[in-house]
Amino acid sequence: MSRKTVVIxxxxxxxxxxxxxxxxxxxxxxxxxxxNHHLFQPLLYQVxxxxxxxxxxxxxxxxxxxxQKNVTVLMGEVTGVDATAKVVRLxxxxxxxxxxxxxxxxxxxxxxxHPEWSDEAEVLKSLDDALTIxxxxxxxxxxxxxxxxxxEARRLMTFVVVGAGPTGVETAGTIxxxxxxxxxxEFRRIDTTRARVILFEAGPRVLAAFPExxxxxxxxxxxxxxxxxxxxTAVEMIADGVVRAGGETVEAAAVLWSAGVEARPAAQWxxxxxxxxxGVVVGSDCAVPGVADVFAIGDVASFRQDGKxxxxxAPVAKQQGKWVGKLVRARxxxxxxxxxxxxxxxxxxxxxxxxxxxxxxxxxKLKGFIAWLAWSMVHLMLLIDFRSRVIVYVNWTxxxxxxGRGARLLTRLP
Amino acid sequence: MSRKTVVIxxxxxxxxxxxxxxxxxxxxxxxxxxxNHHLFQPLLYQVxxxxxxxxxxxxxxxxxxxxQKNVTVLMGEVTGVDATAKVVRLxxxxxxxxxxxxxxxxxxxxxxxHPEWSDEAEVLKSLDDALTIxxxxxxxxxxxxxxxxxxEARRLMTFVVVGAGPTGVETAGTIxxxxxxxxxxEFRRIDTTRARVILFEAGPRVLAAFPExxxxxxxxxxxxxxxxxxxxTAVEMIADGVVRAGGETVEAAAVLWSAGVEARPAAQWxxxxxxxxxGVVVGSDCAVPGVADVFAIGDVASFRQDGKxxxxxAPVAKQQGKWVGKLVRARxxxxxxxxxxxxxxxxxxxxxxxxxxxxxxxxxKLKGFIAWLAWSMVHLMLLIDFRSRVIVYVNWTxxxxxxGRGARLLTRLP
Numbered sequence: 001m002s003r004k005t006v007v008i009x010x011x012x013x014x015x016x017x018x019x020x021x022x023x024x025x026x027x028x029x030x031x032x033x034x035x036n037h038h039l040f041q042p043l044l045y046q047v048x049x050x051x052x053x054x055x056x057x058x059x060x061x062x063x064x065x066x067x068q069k070n071v072t073v074l075m076g077e078v079t080g081v082d083a084t085a086k087v088v089r090l091x092x093x094x095x096x097x098x099x100x101x102x103x104x105x106x107x108x109x110x111x112x113x114h115p116e117w118s119d120e121a122e123v124l125k126s127l128d129d130a131l132t133i134x135x136x137x138x139x140x141x142x143x144x145x146x147x148x149x150x151x152e153a154r155r156l157m158t159f160v161v162v163g164a165g166p167t168g169v170e171t172a173g174t175i176x177x178x179x180x181x182x183x184x185x186e187f188r189r190i191d192t193t194r195a196r197v198i199l200f201e202a203g204p205r206v207l208a209a210f211p212e213x214x215x216x217x218x219x220x221x222x223x224x225x226x227x228x229x230x231x232x233t234a235v236e237m238i239a240d241g242v243v244r245a246g247g248e249t250v251e252a253a254a255v256l257w258s259a260g261v262e263a264r265p266a267a268q269w270x271x272x273x274x275x276x277x278x279g280v281v282v283g284s285d286c287a288v289p290g291v292a293d294v295f296a297i298g299d300v301a302s303f304r305q306d307g308k309x310x311x312x313x314a315p316v317a318k319q320q321g322k323w324v325g326k327l328v329r330a331r332x333x334x335x336x337x338x339x340x341x342x343x344x345x346x347x348x349x350x351x352x353x354x355x356x357x358x359x360x361x362x363x364x365k366l367k368g369f370i371a372w373l374a375w376s377m378v379h380l381m382l383l384i385d386f387r388s389r390v391i392v393y394v395n396w397t398x399x400x401x402x403x404g405r406g407a408r409l410l411t412r413l414p
Numbered sequence: 415m416s417r418k419t420v421v422i423x424x425x426x427x428x429x430x431x432x433x434x435x436x437x438x439x440x441x442x443x444x445x446x447x448x449x450n451h452h453l454f455q456p457l458l459y460q461v462x463x464x465x466x467x468x469x470x471x472x473x474x475x476x477x478x479x480x481x482q483k484n485v486t487v488l489m490g491e492v493t494g495v496d497a498t499a500k501v502v503r504l505x506x507x508x509x510x511x512x513x514x515x516x517x518x519x520x521x522x523x524x525x526x527x528h529p530e531w532s533d534e535a536e537v538l539k540s541l542d543d544a545l546t547i548x549x550x551x552x553x554x555x556x557x558x559x560x561x562x563x564x565x566e567a568r569r570l571m572t573f574v575v576v577g578a579g580p581t582g583v584e585t586a587g588t589i590x591x592x593x594x595x596x597x598x599x600e601f602r603r604i605d606t607t608r609a610r611v612i613l614f615e616a617g618p619r620v621l622a623a624f625p626e627x628x629x630x631x632x633x634x635x636x637x638x639x640x641x642x643x644x645x646x647t648a649v650e651m652i653a654d655g656v657v658r659a660g661g662e663t664v665e666a667a668a669v670l671w672s673a674g675v676e677a678r679p680a681a682q683w684x685x686x687x688x689x690x691x692x693g694v695v696v697g698s699d700c701a702v703p704g705v706a707d708v709f710a711i712g713d714v715a716s717f718r719q720d721g722k723x724x725x726x727x728a729p730v731a732k733q734q735g736k737w738v739g740k741l742v743r744a745r746x747x748x749x750x751x752x753x754x755x756x757x758x759x760x761x762x763x764x765x766x767x768x769x770x771x772x773x774x775x776x777x778x779k780l781k782g783f784i785a786w787l788a789w790s791m792v793h794l795m796l797l798i799d800f801r802s803r804v805i806v807y808v809n810w811t812x813x814x815x816x817x818g819r820g821a822r823l824l825t826r827l828p
Contacts, residue, residue, distance in 0.1 A: 036556060036824040053467035055821035062600035063822070072602040075556040075824065093560035127823060142450060142489040146507035186476035188486040394804050407469035408477070409541060410450040410489065 003028055004332050007088050007098035009078050009266075011038050011061040014104035014298030014317035019071055021325020027332045029071040030096055032088065036060050036075045039127060040383055042314060043392075045167060047130035049174040050138065050408045054127045056391050057383070078105075081269040083291045100293045100328045103266045103280070104321060107299035107312055110262035110277065120238040121257035124167060133256060137175065138410045140253035141183060144190045157195040160243045160252040162235050163259030164201035165209070166350035169218060171256055172199040173353040176226040181354075197227045198252075200245045202234035202259070207350055207358065209311070214358040217367045221352045235259075261312060263300045270294060275302040275309070284340055286324045295324045303343075310343050319343055349375045354400065417442055418746050421502050421512035423492050423680075425452050425475040428518035428712030428731035433485055435739020441746045443485045444510055446502065450474055450489045453541060454797055456728060457806075459581060461544035463588040464552065464822040468541045470805050471797070492519075495683040497705045514707045514742045517680045517694070518735060521713035521726055524676035524691065534652040535671035538581060547670060551589065552824045554667035555597060558604045571609040574657045574666040576649050577673030578615035579623070580764035583632060585670055586613040587767040590640040595768075611641045612666075614659045616648035616673070621764055621772065623725070628772040631781045635766045649673075675726060677714045684708060689716040689723070698754055700738045709738045717757075724757050733757055763789045768814065 004027045008015045011033035022029045040057040047054055065071045077091040087095040109123040122133050137159070144156035157179070161172040179195035186192075199206070199222065205215040206222065206229060219229050233246035243250045260277075267274035272288050273281040279302030280288055286295045286303065298317030303310045310316045323341045330337055347361035349371065357371035366374060376396070383389045418441045422429045425447035436443045454471040461468055479485045491505040495517075501509040523537040536547050551573070558570035571593070575586040593609035600606075613620070613636065619629040620636065620643060633643050647660035657664045674691075681688035686702050687695040693716030694702055700715065702708045712731030717724045724730045737755045744751055761775035763785065771785035780788060790810070797803045 036552060036822065053469040053821075054823055055467040058823055060600075060822040062597075066600050069602075073600075074560060076560055090560070092557070094562055138450060143506070146488060146490055146504070148508050183476075186474075186480050186487075188483075390808050391805055394808065407467075408450065408474040409468050409472055 004099040005030060005097060006100045006102065006328055006332070007032065007096055008102045008104060009033075009088065010104035010106055010298075010300075011035070011073075012041070012104060012106050012298065012317060013314045014106075014321035015102070016061070016064065017318045017321030018102050018104065018297065018325040019065060019068070021322055022070060022329055023068050025070065025329050025332065027070065027099075027329070029068070030074060030098075031061060031065065031071060032074045032076055032078060032090070032096065033061060034075070034077050035126070036062070036073075037127075038064055041125075042379060042382075044124055044127075044130050045170045045174060047127065047407070048124055048133040048137075048171065049178055050134050051174070052392060052395055053407045054131070056395065058127060078269075081266075081294070083270055083294060086293070098293075100331075101295070102321075102324055102328070103269075103288075103294065103296040103300055104298050104317065105264040105266050105300045106317075107261040107263050107277075109257055110260045111257070112260060114238075117238045117257070120241070121162065121255040123257050124171065133254070134407070135410060136254040137178075138408055141179075141187065141190070141192060141195075142410065143253075145187050153190055154194075155241075155251045156253045157190065157192065158250060158252045159195070159197050160250055160255045161197065161199045162201075162243075162255065162257050164199055164203075164206035164229070164231070165258060166207065166348075168199060168201070168256075168258040169206055169222065170351050171258065172197050172227045173222055173225050173351075176222075177353045180226055193226075195226075198250055199227050199229050200233050200235055200243075201229070201231045204232055206231065209348060210350070210358055210360055211365060214360065214365060214367055218350065218352055218358050221356045225353050261299065263302075266296060266300045277302075279309075285327065285337070286320055286341065295328070297321050297324055305343055313348065315346060316343055349378065351375050418513040419444060419511060420514045420516065420742055420746070421446065421510055422516045422518060423447075423502065424518035424520055424712075424714075425449070425487075426455070426518060426520050426712065426731060427728045428520075428735035429516070430475070430478065431732045431735030432516050432518065432711070432739040432742075433479055433482070435736055436484060436743055437482050439484065439743050439746065441484065441513075441743070443482070444488060444512075445475060445479065445485060446488045446490055446492060446504070446510065447475060448489070448491050449540070450476070450487075451541075452478055454802075455539075456793060456796075458538055458541075458544050459584045459588060461541065461821070462538055462547040462551075462585065463592055464548050465588070466806060466809055467821045468545070470802055470809065472541060473802065492683075495680075495708070497684055497708060500707070512707075514745075515709070516735075516738055516742070517683075517702075517708065517710040517714055518712050518731065519678040519680050519714045520731075521675040521677050521691075523671055524674045525671070526674055528652075531652045531671070534655070535576065535669040537671050538585065547668070548821070549824060550668040551592075552822055555593075555601065555604070555606060555609075556824065557667075559601050567604055568608075569655075569665045570667045571604065571606065572664060572666045573609070573611050574664055574669045575611065575613045576615075576657075576669065576671050578613055578617075578620035578643070578645070579672060580621065580762075582613060582615070582670070582672040583620055583636065584765050585672065586611050586641045587636055587639050587765075590636075591767045594640055607640075609640075612664055613641050613643050614647050614649055614657075615643070615645045618646050620645060623762060624764070624772055624774055625779060628774065628779060628781055632764065632766055632772050635770045639767050675713065677716075680710060680714045691716075693723075699741065699751070700734055700755065709742070711735050711738055719757055727762065729760060730757055763792065765789050 037058040046052040080089040144153040147153045176197045183192040235245040237244040263278035280296040297320035299312040349359040351357040357375040359366040359371040451472040460466040494503040558567040561567045590611040597606040649659045651658040677692035694710040711734035713726040763773040765771040771789040773780040773785040
């Protein structure tokens with residue numbers, strides 16, 4: 001019997017956990033990703049706001065899997081799947097055959113039927129996205145300092161964030177803090193503390209996934225940082241840097257979009273059933289019904305547990321990746337399937353600025369500094385390699401005491 | 415009497431040293447740079463070879479000068495100088511008037527009458543340059559791992575460096591080391607130890623500014639790292655990734671150019687006399703003859719001491735910046751000029767790979783590990799802020815023990 005091949009598409013939390021489950025197994029694993037790195041997405045907003053460098057939260061996938069000799073990492077873009085021939089099609093390389101296929105391609109932001117807004121607003125999913133946002137934020141203040149006209153300076157110091165989920169809240173809070181604390185003593189012609197950060201949320205409250213009292217706390221904490229929070233306000237138009245929402249018209253230097261996600265196009269590759277946001281409907285074993293030996297995990301999958309779809313969170317992807325890896329390995333090694341998958345919810349957290357957060361950890365609700373401490377510790381522990389941990393720790397400690405941001409680099413004015 | 419204004423163009427070693435000389439002075443200082451940061455150029459090759467992140471060796475100029483309330487930092491591109499009206503022209507902002515002007519705009523690479531080679535070869539002067547080189551190097555190995563054809567893989571693992579000054583030697587040595595040590599256990603289809611790094615040098619030896627025995631040592635050390643050193647070999651042609659030199663034709667995935675520098679166009683702005691490489695001829699007080707109240711320092715200036723032009727090195731720029739700052743400050747404050755400028759040569763160093771270097775420190779010639787230790791200490795001490803020092807130290811220690819490179823990030827295949 002020849003050695004079997006498992007192909008994993010996507011080196012995010014799900015794909016990496018799956019690849020690791022094959023350590024020492026008698027199968028070949030091919031991990032394919034469009035980038036060369038695993039990205040710790042929960043801290044991506046800190047790259048966008050110049051607190052961390054890309055390399056602090058990303059590590060080459062090859063390095064992470066160096067010790068697993070049965071894993072080949074390929075940097076390439078998957079363009080489709082032929083489930084009959086059992087091959088994955090690559091844009092820049094030959095087809096890749098599989099015996100089992102694990103799709104962990106994640107999600108992208110969705111503009112709710114307004115694809116034209118994608119040219120107007122920035123999203124935050126990749127390192128390139130984060131660097132684009134960083135460039136826009138830093139350039140806005142530089143241009144304001146150069147500007148002759150106070151009206152123009154005011155426009156340049158106005159930022160709009162759409163969507164008050166964790167990413168929107170974290171980003172809005174951090175921009176406000178940067179303007180009010182980090183930058184205030186460094187400009188001579190503009191007063192950066194007059195920068196405006198406006199957070200629009202269509203729903204009735206911020207951080208809707210948290211209990212009402214934590215939402216209310218987060219809103220107050222944001223307002224104390226100087227963020228103008230507009231809940232119940234859907235965006236009606238974005239064009240040429242102008243945002244219209246709830247009767248208000250705002251001219252902004254940057255619009256950041258964090259309002260909704262849709263799965264990447266794996267369902268189309270397979271001709272499989274998908275839910276409204278594009279997620280591939282999978283069974284209780286993460287398998288795609290009607291397509292042999294293909295699994296989908298994490299944000300690209302729609303998995304129901306106790307009648308409800310699991311949320312698009314890193315721990316879901318990680319736990320599914322680990323479990324599916326175990327399942328496929330058992331099948332490859334001729335052992336019985338593992339006990340059925342069940343997501344264990346250890347809690348969720350969102351951070352608001354330099355020393356506040358909210359956290360929901362099972363029965364416990366935390367807020368304020370203690371929640372921020374919990375958030376910091378958990379995120380440091382989750383960061384994948386030791387070096388990153390040390391560097392993030394140094395950066396955070398330095399930033400905490402100095403209000404500085406170490407990665408404020410701009411190579412040219414956009 | 416109204417407050418006088420000193421304009422400094424360029425936030426490199428010279429410009430920054432000049433700005434710092436005005437701490438507490440009763441003048442307004444305006445520091446203008448095309449980027450928003452001061453860059454520690456001696457370590458730029460480590461960003462290009464993925465050992466350090468941009469933020470490890472660059473800091474926002476505003477942050478460095480935050481404490482000097484009389485300094486305004488502007489990010490802008492100077493397009494000319496009107497020495498009669500005493501204003502500096504900016505591309506994106508209003509004219510900036512000066513009473514004294516200090517030009518510290520540095521140098522760029524020169525292609526010796528072959529401007530078309532600038533599209534074929536990469537240079538290493540800015541953070542953008544370093545990230546472009548990093549992308550090319552990393553992508554070459556990724557594409558080689560994807561390639562069907564062994565010939566193509568061989569071409570993708572061939573790198574040419576032109577010019578064996580410190581930058582060329584450091585870069586060539588580091589690429590060879592990266593291929594032979596860092597990457598060798600991380601690819602499955604290609605053998606990265608078979609990568610070729612070819613260093614062309616038109617002159618008779620590498621590191622020509624060093625004594626002959628150190629040059630010979632450096633050549634042997636490079637060859638031990640796997641670099642093919644071709645001295646006495648001028649490049650005749652670079653086109654479509656093919657380099658021809660000394661009868662040899664090499665197809666390369668990347669060509670790095672570090673063969674000669676020319677001053678940036680400050681002489682044209684002033685209609686001033688320039689030497690062959692474009693450097694503004696200055697007097698013994700760094701002033702531009704015939705142009706009132708204008709000084710040029712560092713790589714953009716041609717300054718003769720003891721009948722010889724000073725070399726284009728960071729310490730020259732730093733010492734000149736400090737001295738000219740003192741001079742202008744004395745004049746602004748109605749005090750006599752300081753004692754004439756004299757460059758003090760503390761020595762030069764060049765590093766070859768992970769633990770070897772050559773150093774010329776006054777009467778002392780060092781080579782090997784002891785020179786590398788000296789190099790490491792000096793460069794850590796020179797790094798401008800404490801945070802960078804700690805992070806570079808962590809990165810270096812980690813890299814030294816693991817052979818790893820922490821900043822191996824590629825967001826897409828070019």
